[in-house]
Every structure is written in C-alpha cells, then in structure tokens.
Amino acid sequence: MEINKIGEVRSKYKEPVGPDEMRKSKSIIEVEAEYVDGLDQIENYEYLQILFYFHKSEGYDLIAKRRKGPERGLFTSRSPRRPTPIGITTVELLKREDNKLHVYGLDAVDGTPVLDIKPYASFMDHPTLSLEKKTPRYQINKLIKYQNLHDLLLKAGELHGHYCPFLALGVLAAADAMTRLDADNDGMEDLLAVVETNGCFSDGVQYTAGTTFGNNSLIYRDFGKTAVTFVKRGDSLETLRYYLKDSNFVEQKYPEAAKLFKKVIAERKGTKKEQEKMKELWQEIAFEIIEADIKEYFKIEENIEIELPDYAPIFEDQNCSKCGENLMASKAVQKVDEVLCRNCAESKYYQLDGSGIIEK
Ligand SMILES: [Zn+2]
Numbered sequence: 001m002e003i004n005k006i007g008e009v010r011s012k013y014k015e016p017v018g019p020d021e022m023r024k025s026k027s028i029i030e031v032e033a034e035y036v037d038g039l040d041q042i043e044n045y046e047y048l049q050i051l052f053y054f055h056k057s058e059g060y061d062l063i064a065k066r067r068k069g070p071e072r073g074l075f076t077s078r079s080p081r082r083p084t085p086i087g088i089t090t091v092e093l094l095k096r097e098d099n100k101l102h103v104y105g106l107d108a109v110d111g112t113p114v115l116d117i118k119p120y121a122s123f124m125d126h127p128t129l130s131l132e133k134k135t136p137r138y139q140i141n142k143l144i145k146y147q148n149l150h151d152l153l154l155k156a157g158e159l160h161g162h163y164c165p166f167l168a169l170g171v172l173a174a175a176d177a178m179t180r181l182d183a184d185n186d187g188m189e190d191l192l193a194v195v196e197t198n199g200c201f202s203d204g205v206q207y208t209a210g211t212t213f214g215n216n217s218l219i220y221r222d223f224g225k226t227a228v229t230f231v232k233r234g235d236s237l238e239t240l241r242y243y244l245k246d247s248n249f250v251e252q253k254y255p256e257a258a259k260l261f262k263k264v265i266a267e268r269k270g271t272k273k274e275q276e277k278m279k280e281l282w283q284e285i286a287f288e289i290i291e292a293d294i295k296e297y298f299k300i301e302e303n304i305e306i307e308l309p310d311y312a313p314i315f316e317d318q319n320c321s322k323c324g325e326n327l328m329a330s331k332a333v334q335k336v337d338e339v340l341c342r343n344c345a346e347s348k349y350y351q352l353d354g355s356g357i358i359e360k
C-alpha cells in the first residue's frame, strides 16, 4: 500500500482548537508542483472533499470518550486518534490561484499533509438517495427524531428565505407536535395544521410538519394569532394546539432587534447597514429560540375540539367560454349559455395575501 502526500494545509491554527471553531475559518491547500495539472477545471466545483493525515495524532482507543455524550466505538466518531489517522472533510472552494486552493470549512491545522482531493457531489455522496425517493421526508423525520432542531431551522430557511424568531417558533412547535403525536406526513391530509396567522411562523410549521398550502393539509384561519393546531386523523382525532404566550417577547428580550425591526421593516426607513444588522440579529435570535424549552414560549393544549373540513374533494375541470382556460368546476361562474372563470365574469373572489383573506 502506498500513500502519497499531494500537498499541505496552510491555516492560522498551529494547534487543534476543536473542529467547530476551525471549520469557521478559511485556509489554503498548497498542492505540490508535480500534482498541479490534476487541478485542471477544479474551479467548476463548489465543494471538495479533502483527505488528510492527522500528523499530530498518536495512538487510539477503540472505545472513546466523546466531547458530548457517553463513550462509544471509535468507528462511530470522527476522533483523530485512529489506527489509520486519516481525516475527511467537505469544504467550500472559494478560489484557486495556481497551486493554491482557498477553501472554507477545513478543520485541519497548519502543516497537515493532504492525501487527496475529490469533488463533492450530493447525488454521489448522499447515501440515502434511494430511500428519499420512497420517503421524501426521510431527512426531516431524522432531524425530528434526533431533535436536531438547529439543522431543521437551517433547512426551513431554504423555504422562508431568511431566519427570524417566528420561523424558529414555527419549527419548534411543529417538531414538538410531530414527536408527541408520533406523526409522519405523506402529504395525504392525514396530518393537518390549522394555522391562525399568515406570518413567518406558518412557514416554520409548513416546512417541519409538511402540512402545506399545496397538499391541502394547511388550513388557514384568519385570526391573526401566533397559534397552530395539529390534527392527526385516525380512528379518532388527536389534536394539539400551540399558542404563543407572549408575542411581545422580542421587545422585552431583544430590544435592539425590536428597534431595528421597527425602523427597517415597519417604517421601511433603515439604511443598508441597518438592514444587514437586523438580518444578523434576527438570525442570532432565531438560533437561540430553537434551543429553548418549548414551554417557555407556548401554551400547549391537548385534545381540543376542532371543526375540520373533510378530505379535500376532487372536482371536475371545465373550460372558460371566454378565455378558454381550464378551471375547477366548483370555481366556475355558470351563466345561461356559458361557463366563465371568475376573471372573465368579473365576479367577486377571495385572495389570501399579507393582509389575510380579503374579498376582491
Ligand atoms: Zn420571517
């Protein structure tokens, strides 16, 4: 067996300081001259996997203490103390300068020998892909099961576009409900969320519980309260309602953020810098809330009575006599000799927008 060193790490860290801390910094991988041609077109990859040698590590224990939690087997850990002390980390490639790769996220100290570089591709390196095709919520369910709310919030941000306190509260409530109701969701209306706000909170609920606008398992009650009732249909209905006890908590606990919110969002008067600062604070608060005890924020009621619609009916389609567009028959306006869509008939309709449900 022959293993070659193809380069070396340049980092501000001369000694290990813990992987989380190190992963937050940039470092450089200097590739040796004889291997530089192998970097051809590497710029096309956003992420790389770096294999490196833990040159400062000595010996190993097969059962080892972890930084958090009880002891367990070496091969269930990422400890550097191993029979073959090789590390592997996925990094973000920031830029390439000749033989230098500027990367973000490498947890290796200065002078670490690099053994290999490979492109990271989620479709190749993601071991659960076939499972996900069968159960699309595989990853989300796993995060809920292991109570990894931090990562759930991270993912919910993909749907919501930013991190904010109320998104975090939605994730917190929904993850708690999914656990207590022992619920999964295949988007077939067996699990419903009845939300009482059209604010950020509802996106945390939609992402985490999978009760969405499009799969008819999100029911919206135009009450303007930060509250949600989860309903699991079965032989009987199981319900859980979460109501935010104190909607002024941001003003009280985070006055700086509340002040900025007023200026930047409510009055739309913030400078670019203030907008950035607000986003930063909002994100910090969101990730703080997600670690909180749910009872600190919510009043939780079990088995409440709730009036529910039946499973969503499937209607036949019709075509508008005027514009020809296809529409649900139940939404058509029937005239004596024609069928019109609401737009062509210029009839009233309802719209859900930032103001709630309004009649137009
Ligand atoms: Zn938000």
Ligand SMILES: [Zn+2]
Pocket (backbone or CB within 6 Å): 320, 321, 322, 323, 324, 325, 340, 341, 342, 343, 344, 345
């Ligand atoms: Zn029409």
